Amino acid sequence: MRPEPATPNRPLRMLKTALSRYWGVIAVLVIWQAWVSISGVNQIVLPQPVDVFRDLVAEPGIYLRNAGQTLLLAALGLILGMLLGTVIAVLAWSSTLLSGILTPLGLVFSSVPVVALIPVIARIMGYDLKTVLAIVVIISFFPAFVFTSAGLKTLPPGSSDLFRVLGASRWTRFTRLVLPSAVPSWMIAFRLAAPPAVLSAMLAEFLMGTSGLGYLFRSAASGFQTERALGTSVVATVISVLCFTFALWAERAVLRKWN
Amino acid sequence: MTDASSPVAHLSPVRPATETAIDLDHIGKSFRMENGRELVAIDEVSLKIGKGEFVALLGPSGCGKSTILRLVAALEAPSRGRVVVEGREPEDLSRAHRLGVAFQDHALLPWLTISANVALPFQLAGRSVDRKRVEELIRLVGLAGFEQARPRQLSGGMRQRASIARSLVLHPDVLLLDEPFGALDAVTRRQMNVELQRIWTDERITTLLVTHSVEEALFLADRVVVMSGRPGRVIKTIEVPFERPRQPAIMRSAEFHDLVDELTLALEPEEAA
Numbered sequence: 001m002r003p004e005p006a007t008p009n010r011p012l013r014m015l016k017t018a019l020s021r022y023w024g025v026i027a028v029l030v031i032w033q034a035w036v037s038i039s040g041v042n043q044i045v046l047p048q049p050v051d052v053f054r055d056l057v058a059e060p061g062i063y064l065r066n067a068g069q070t071l072l073l074a075a076l077g078l079i080l081g082m083l084l085g086t087v088i089a090v091l092a093w094s095s096t097l098l099s100g101i102l103t104p105l106g107l108v109f110s111s112v113p114v115v116a117l118i119p120v121i122a123r124i125m126g127y128d129l130k131t132v133l134a135i136v137v138i139i140s141f142f143p144a145f146v147f148t149s150a151g152l153k154t155l156p157p158g159s160s161d162l163f164r165v166l167g168a169s170r171w172t173r174f175t176r177l178v179l180p181s182a183v184p185s186w187m188i189a190f191r192l193a194a195p196p197a198v199l200s201a202m203l204a205e206f207l208m209g210t211s212g213l214g215y216l217f218r219s220a221a222s223g224f225q226t227e228r229a230l231g232t233s234v235v236a237t238v239i240s241v242l243c244f245t246f247a248l249w250a251e252r253a254v255l256r257k258w259n
Numbered sequence: 260m261t262d263a264s265s266p267v268a269h270l271s272p273v274r275p276a277t278e279t280a281i282d283l284d285h286i287g288k289s290f291r292m293e294n295g296r297e298l299v300a301i302d303e304v305s306l307k308i309g310k311g312e313f314v315a316l317l318g319p320s321g322c323g324k325s326t327i328l329r330l331v332a333a334l335e336a337p338s339r340g341r342v343v344v345e346g347r348e349p350e351d352l353s354r355a356h357r358l359g360v361a362f363q364d365h366a367l368l369p370w371l372t373i374s375a376n377v378a379l380p381f382q383l384a385g386r387s388v389d390r391k392r393v394e395e396l397i398r399l400v401g402l403a404g405f406e407q408a409r410p411r412q413l414s415g416g417m418r419q420r421a422s423i424a425r426s427l428v429l430h431p432d433v434l435l436l437d438e439p440f441g442a443l444d445a446v447t448r449r450q451m452n453v454e455l456q457r458i459w460t461d462e463r464i465t466t467l468l469v470t471h472s473v474e475e476a477l478f479l480a481d482r483v484v485v486m487s488g489r490p491g492r493v494i495k496t497i498e499v500p501f502e503r504p505r506q507p508a509i510m511r512s513a514e515f516h517d518l519v520d521e522l523t524l525a526l527e528p529e530e531a532a
Contacts, residue, residue, distance in 0.1 A: 158364030165332050165360045165435075167353045168383040176382065180370050258370045259411060 047227040055227045056234065062216070067235050070201050070213040073129065074243075077136025078197040082190065084137065085144025093152045093178070103149070110142035114200055115207075122208045132204040132212065139200040143189040151185025152178050184258050187251040194247035198240055213239075279343075280433060280465040281308040281331055286340035288326050300326045302490035303340070313459065313466040315476035315483045319526060323491030324469045328437050331467060332360060345432055352433060356384035359431035359464070363438040365422040367410040373397065374406035377424045384429065396424040399458055416440075416447040423455065427462065434466040440475070452478050453507050460504045473522045477501075478510060485525045495525040 019026070029049050035041075036048045043051070056063060088106065092099040114135060121138075122131045155177060163173050205214025213236050220228035288301040301323040308314050316324040329335040330342050333349035344352050352358045359380075367376045377397055381388040397406055400420035402413075410418055419439055426434060439455075440448045452475055459466065459479070470476050476483045477499055485495040497518065501509050509515050 156366065156369060158362050158366030159368060161332075161334055161362070162360065162366045163383065164334060165353050165358055166380050166383045167356045167358070169385075172383055172385070176379075177368070180368070183370070257409075 044224045044226055047230065051227045052230045052234065056231045063231065063235050066211060066213050066216045066232075067239060069129075069211055070198065070205065071239060073132050073212065074136055074197040074201040077133050077201065078140045078193060080133075081137040081140025081197070082144040082186075082193060085141040085146075085189070086148045086186065088141075089145050089148035089152060089182075090179075092149060106142070106145050109138075110145075114139060114203065118204055118207050127208050128210065132201055132209055135204040136197050136201050140193045140197050143193045144186070147185040147189035147192075148182050151182030154185070155181050180258075184255055187254045191244075191247040191251045194243045195240055198236075198243050202236060277309045277311070279307045280310040280312070280345055281306075281467065282341075282343040283307070283327065283330070284341045284343065286327075286330060286337040286342060288323065288330065288335065289338045299490040301337075302492045304486075304491065304493055305340075306484060306493065308465060308467060310465055311463045312482065313468070313480045315468045315470055315480035316486060317470060317473065317476045317483055317522060317526065318486035318491065319488045320471060322486045322488050324486055325437055326491070328435050328467060328469050331433070332358065332435055356380065356386075356429055357432040359426035359429065359434045361419070361422045361426040361434075361436050361439040363441045365410070365418040367418055367421055367425075369410055372407050372409060373402060373413070373421050376410065376421055377428055380425060380429045389428075392428060396428055397421075400424045401454065416443050416451060419443065419451060420454070423458070427458070427464075430462070431464060434464045436466065436468040436470075438470055439468075441470075448472070448475070449507075449510075455479060456503075456505055473519050473526070474510060477515060477518055477522070478505060483522060485522060495522075497522070 032046075033049050036046055088102055092102045117138065118131070118135055121134050125131045125134055159177055159181075163177055168176070201212065202214035202217075205212035206218050207214075209215040213232055217229050217232040217236075220226075220232060283304055283306040285303055285305050286301060287299070287303050290298045290300055292298050304323075304327065306314075306327075316327060318324045326335060330337050331344060331349055333353055342349050345357070367373075368379070371379070374393060374397065378388045378390075378393045381393075394406075397403060400423055402417060402420055402424070405413060405417065410421070413421070419442075423439060426436075440451045443451065456479055468476070468479060480499055483497050483499060484493055485497075486492065487494045499518070500514070
């Protein structure tokens with residue numbers, strides 16, 4: 001990992017920024033490698049970073065297949081959960097009666113820890129992908145419900161009077177004012193919900209799944225394939241970071257247009 | 260005053276008594292406070308505004324002048340008396356999309372372009388957007404070239420112009436202006452008054468303007484109605500003698516200054532005593 005000698009300007013500068021930003025990651029890798037080499041810890045306890053990297057390169061199919069499945073479940077669950085949260089928030093907005101029923105129910109439901117929910121839902125829905133999906137939906141539901149509910153009530157100043165004076169119907173008011181007003185809050189919900197969607201998918205797979213990244217990690221760890229387990233962690237980390245970055249980018253892009 | 264000699268006698272400032280567009284018949288408005296006490300915002304006000312007349316309501320803040328405007332807009336209901344607009348209930352006018360408003364809050368929707376904001380009343384009325392009318396008004400208020408801009412990209416004065424354009428786009432029967440330039444600096448405000456006067460002279464819509472600026476009221480209105488502080492009641496009415504179209508130069512005339520002094524004294528009775 002030595003910087004290449006003097007082909008100046010762009011490549012060098014890029015390397016410099018990379019080093020200044022990610023030197024922490026590099027330092028951890030170097031210390032990890034050094035510690036394993038010097039202390040001679042058993043491979044099963046802690047493999048060298050090089051071994052983990054070798055496993056990632058040697059068996060890309062296993063990682064890709066499982067990561068793909070986890071990512072797909074997380075994305076699908078995120079979409080369904082946010083859709084459900086939005087629809088219920090709109091229903092609660094449209095009638096005080098429904099609001100009185102749905103709001104406390106949503107709050108109670110979402111404060112149950114997800115770890116406690118997984119075995120219950122698995123018993124009901126079976127030990128397969130459906131349960132993983134259901135968990136992600138439940139996790140994604142809450143931020144969508146809370147933020148959409150708040151967003152439906154934060155209208156631009158004066159706009160509510162304006163729509164009344166201009167004789168807008170209740171439906172026009174909803175589609176042209178209330179719903180668009182909720183978009184910024186909805187994007188915050190999306191940014192907040194995306195990383196936990198991946199995390200909860202992996203957790204559900206870890207606890208009761210038969211495939212996916214979470215399952216891959218569990219089976220590798222219990223089979224003493226520590227380098228496979230750590231490789232899974234690397235892939236999971238990369239996915240989480242990518243999801244977060246994407247959600248942040250999406251939020252900013254929308255807010256730029258909206259505010 | 261270039262038009263003074265030309266044959267524009269029909270533009271004489273004191274209008275013949277035509278049909279009444281807005282009739283405030285002994286109205287009063289009280290609000291119930293949180294501590295249970297009753298706050299009288301408007302004591303008793305009677306005011307008739309003729310068709311095509313521009314009336315300015317002048318008064319200190321908290322005199323209930325904005326409340327009067329909200330009564331005409333059917334955003335509030337009077338506690339006493341009756342409001343009749345174009346011979347009907349005030350709600351009928353907004354339901355028929357015949358009302359134009361511009362408030363101190365420009366209330367432009369931040370996610371729409373200026374052009375889409377100005378076109379909004381068409382969509383709320385369930386009509387197809389008259390692109391030519393939207394373009395014409397944007398040009399009239401001096402926002403040509405900013406059609407595709409978003410409200411946050413414009414200055415405060417430009418946003419108010421967009422909001423004025425939006426209030427006029429449907430050719431409303433009644434125009435209500437609540438301190439539309441209240442948040443602007445003095446120079447921009449004066450400039451906006453000149454432009455509004457020019458636009459209004461073309462359209463001649465029954466207009467009720469609420470303001471606390473004496474110069475603004477005199478320059479724009481056919482009649483200035485002065486209200487007292489809480490509880491609000493009418494204490495003085497003057498007909499504005501200047502012919503239309505009015506040039507900014509009239510604001511420097513002695514007659515204008517005398518009227519400003521007269522109205523300012525009416526607004527501050529303690530100092531007069």
